[in-house]
Amino acid sequence: MTTSPIGRRGFLKGALGVGALAATGSLAAACAAPGGTGAQPSKLAAPAASASSAKGEITIWNRSGDLFKVFDAAIAKFREAYPNVKVNHQAVDIDAKLANTLISGTDVPDGSFWDDAKIGGQAEHLFDLTDLIAPYKDRTSAYKLSVNTVDGKIYGVPWDLDPGLLWYREDVLDKAGIDPATLATYDDLLKAARTIKEKDPKTKPIHLEKTPFLSQLWLEMLANQQGTSLTDAQGKLRLDSEEYRRIFAWIQGAVKDDLVTHAPYLEQTDVNTLDNGQQVFVPWAIWWSFAPQQLLKNTKGKWRAAPLPAWTPGGARSGAMGGSSFIIPAKAKNPELAWLLYEFLCFKEPGYTAVYGPNDVYPGGLSTSIPSYTPAADPAKPLFKPIDALGGQDLWKVAVEAGASIPAAAPIPWWWAQSVDYLGNNMQRLMEGKMSPDQVISDSAEKIQKNLIDRS
Incomplete structure (x- = not known):
């Protein structure tokens, strides 16, 4: 409907x-x-x-x-x-x-x-x-x-x-012989993306967000899946952690393997690459359902939703x-x-x-x-x-x-939007291959602590 x-x-x-x-x-x-x-x-x-x-x-x-x-x-x-x-x-x-x-x-x-x-x-x-x-x-x-x-x-x-969901092109997965039920972890998602790219080299199957604000919001969804967030309940920064490092390493690997379309959310470049078959996977919130209902023309009716992959076997399959x-x-x-x-x-x-x-x-x-x-x-x-x-x-x-699988979190700090100037921008540098995961964490944490937390 x-x-x-x-x-x-x-x-x-x-x-x-x-x-x-x-x-x-x-x-x-x-x-x-x-x-x-x-x-x-x-x-x-x-x-x-x-x-x-x-x-x-x-x-x-x-x-x-x-x-x-x-x-x-x-x-x-x-x-x-x-x-x-x-x-x-x-x-x-x-x-x-x-x-x-x-x-x-x-x-x-x-x-x-x-x-x-x-x-x-x-x-x-x-x-x-x-x-x-x-x-x-x-x-x-x-x-x-x-x-x-x-x-x-x-x-x-x-x-x-x-809730975060994995949006995917059902027809492309069928053609590649990929059962969406097998996409249980983010490693499985990378494997599927490689398979699709081997069959159709023009594809860059996984959407990565090009706007700093939305990319940081997306990052927090992936962190929430793992039961963490940018700060704890007392406002202490916890960016330097295994959970965030795991996300950044995954992004780095996907970029190095040329598996990503780096485009701004539902702007014309994004819509065009979704509609021409270049993008196949969009790990995003439920509100991405707006795209096939209102914006996509050539691929309308071909997209489906599944739970997000887990970061570790048996882990949570969604985040907020x-x-x-x-x-x-x-x-x-x-x-x-x-x-x-x-x-x-x-x-x-x-x-x-x-x-x-x-x-x-x-x-x-x-x-x-x-x-x-x-x-x-x-x-x-x-x-x-x-x-x-x-x-x-x-x-x-x-x-x-x-x-139902989304873990609890912590209150969102008042300075969250301001931290996009550091973390959100550095995520873009990671997606462009200009920073490493360790550099994103150390530089972002230092600037957030100095310019936002210590001054609050």
Whole structure:
């Protein structure tokens, strides 16, 4: 089932769940890093009101675009369940406005959509939602809980989960005699890529990302697969590790064997090489499903999704790439009512079905992420339909099973976007053959520590 057309820029802002991730110097100074000190956060208690007695008005911020329309329709279902609660649903440039609004404490919304990557650094300005999340904690993705947790307290209502998948050309693998089920490790993926290239020398089968920001986001997906991330829960850098060195060595080997297409995500060069058969494998998040549904012409219907390969035999077959949650500012006027809305959208029926199921914007359902709440992510009860552009594949089942294997992580440091100037840029040098894995690690770690961590 295809979806209605959306612009690529709007899609990137809405579906990545990472937005611009920009952090200015003044904002950085005002943010409390994970494990740091700041004002004692307020704890939000469960509302005593029932659905029939809950009454009041709330202002909710979301990003503009198609996701805003999806949430607007889902909020209509909330109004049916809570008829005496008025919801002012507003489209806002959250990346530009939310952080400064939280810091100033002026005209704050009662709740807002926000990137997981920004929540940890703003904990002192948010309600502690630990007690409210507690009834749902055991049935929520460990990864989503971990990135919303600072010093043992939960500050975001987990929404989407963006599992990494291996996207591949089914027809090319069939012709080469490769069973996708045999791609169990990243070494298997390199072997398959060599086989394909031997049969068709013009191919450079594996996509490597050419933009520093997205390449670093992709790197974190691969690190998350191995149970690590750029920093630990206390904010200590852990780039110099076996896990990151394993990823960089794999990239170096793929480049040396001429097995990669180094292109920017879904820009014209990327689309052309995907459509002309040069690219065969794209290890990427679920939101790559946008490409065959909206951009690819010659190869539409020929792509399929599988779990990512594991880094070691028996290892996790997915990692998270991006993601968003909902926050309730500590200075919100009606935080209890905002909680009722987010509880409904994330943990209750018909809330999560209204978000992910078929709607006017996405007739087949929202297929660029899956719910992080496991009862909503039931492999046997798909919320979005099989996708024609993937040859009718049941992407829901593949993504949900992959999402269940994603390891927990740590809060994302506030300076993550700024570190792209070092790590993301050095990854590009690695992909161009200009730096070694050890050089990427030593140079990036030194500059991140000196220019970001030590100055925070």
